[in-house]
Amino acid sequence: MLDGALRAGIWLPYACNHGLCGTCKVDVLQGEVDHHHASSFALMDLEREEGKALACCATLNSDVTIEAQIDEELDALLLPVGDYRGRVIRIDDLTPTIKGIWLALDGDGLAFQAGQYLNLKLPGLAEPRAFSIASRPSARQVIELNVRKVDGGAGTGYLHEQLKVNDELQFTAPLGRFFVRKSAPEPMLFLAGGSGLSSPKAMICELLEEQDMRPITLIHGARCREELYDTAIFTDLAALYPHFRYVPALSDASHDSHWHGERGYVHEVAERLFDGRFAGLQAYLCGPPAMIDACLTSLMRGRLFEQHIHMEHFFTAADAAQPARRSALFKKF
Numbered sequence: 001m002l003d004g005a006l007r008a009g010i011w012l013p014y015a016c017n018h019g020l021c022g023t024c025k026v027d028v029l030q031g032e033v034d035h036h037h038a039s040s041f042a043l044m045d046l047e048r049e050e051g052k053a054l055a056c057c058a059t060l061n062s063d064v065t066i067e068a069q070i071d072e073e074l075d076a077l078l079l080p081v082g083d084y085r086g087r088v089i090r091i092d093d094l095t096p097t098i099k100g101i102w103l104a105l106d107g108d109g110l111a112f113q114a115g116q117y118l119n120l121k122l123p124g125l126a127e128p129r130a131f132s133i134a135s136r137p138s139a140r141q142v143i144e145l146n147v148r149k150v151d152g153g154a155g156t157g158y159l160h161e162q163l164k165v166n167d168e169l170q171f172t173a174p175l176g177r178f179f180v181r182k183s184a185p186e187p188m189l190f191l192a193g194g195s196g197l198s199s200p201k202a203m204i205c206e207l208l209e210e211q212d213m214r215p216i217t218l219i220h221g222a223r224c225r226e227e228l229y230d231t232a233i234f235t236d237l238a239a240l241y242p243h244f245r246y247v248p249a250l251s252d253a254s255h256d257s258h259w260h261g262e263r264g265y266v267h268e269v270a271e272r273l274f275d276g277r278f279a280g281l282q283a284y285l286c287g288p289p290a291m292i293d294a295c296l297t298s299l300m301r302g303r304l305f306e307q308h309i310h311m312e313h314f315f316t317a318a319d320a321a322q323p324a325r326r327s328a329l330f331k332k333f
């Protein structure tokens with residue numbers, strides 16, 4: 001149901017894509033659906049009887065009419081989802097655990113919004129794997145991905161160990177609703193963990209390219225210096241654009257006496273830089289769920305609330321297998 005709507009250019013809210021979080025719950029007004037693996041927590045028996053369904057796992061047994069609650073988003077582009085092929089033109093070791101992969105697309109390339117992701121089909125894997133697009137939307141014929149190798153991960157293992165230049169990859173895109181609220185006047189704070197730099201990189205590069213003059217701070221967290229990447233790119237951008245501040249931060253620099261930058265987790269560094277006060281900002285969070293949870297706590301303690309916080313969780317299958325966590329104060333997943 002969700003796939004059909006997105007391909008038709010109709011937005012429905014969704015998050016986990018695994019029938020676990022309930023973000024994509026809709027009312028089926030007419031017709032029959034099959035609920036497949038919708039979790040009994042995200043879609044309770046009573047709700048099934050009332051005609052509710054999770055769009056991410058429901059399939060249609062007849063024509064159906066649905067009703068969904070959709071927040072109007074002024075800055076969201078409604079781009080239909082489609083299937084694409086890309087030829088690998090470059091693979092770089094960005095860090096010991098993160099590879100940069102560049103795909104060249106035919107024809108007009110991919111129309112997407114900075115911050116969105118794609119679902120990559122990989123040989124031998126039944127389910128696609130999600131990766132955020134790290135390149136700017138204006139360069140639509142070449143897509144950059146930043147892929148962290150997950151321990152025991154089949155897909156990231158393939159991309160790190162077997163993928164070669166000139167291989168062809170198929171993917172579905174553009175997906176997700178992580179994008180810059182360009183109509184909002186506030187200064188922007190980007191908090192990124194590890195390969196969670198991908199989306200912020202696309203978003204910040206586009207903002208700077210468009211000469212957006214609002215203050216932008218990027219805090220990029222990594223465990224150690226070897227795990228930081230694109231430092232030269234962001235240092236150069238900060239030198240060129242005085243309204244852009246770049247703050248690399250190491251969470252485990254105890255043995256690195258030559259590191260003179262920030263130390264600590266991303267949320268700790270943000271608290272220090274902003275004196276624990278975040279009201280009046282728009283915050284964009286991208287990275288592993290634990291980092292996002294810690295940042296959310298700091299931001300909310302510092303008086304920044306849901307409508308000003310936007311995020312992309314880099315869930316893995318292991319995270320998806322956990323029961324859904326959702327803050328009582330937070331509607332968005």
Ligand SMILES: Cc1cc2nc3c(=O)[nH]c(=O)nc-3n(C[C@H](O)[C@H](O)[C@H](O)COP(=O)(O)OP(=O)(O)OC[C@H]3O[C@@H](n4cnc5c(N)ncnc54)[C@H](O)[C@@H]3O)c2cc1C
Pocket residue numbers: 117129130131132133145146147148149150151152153154155156157176195196198199312313314315316317318319321
């Ligand atoms: C919207 C989105 C955007 C993302 N963007 C990026 C990005 O730009 N860069 C990036 O590096 N990552 C990104 N990710 C994360 C990325 O999608 C995952 O790291 C990737 O899917 C892992 O795939 P894999 O095949 O290597 O691992 P999987 O095979 O899926 O396994 C991951 C881990 O889970 C374990 N596991 C597998 N199945 C189960 C199960 N049923 N129960 C418990 N444990 C299990 C595995 O042993 C392994 O440790 C993104 C994720 C999302 C949702």
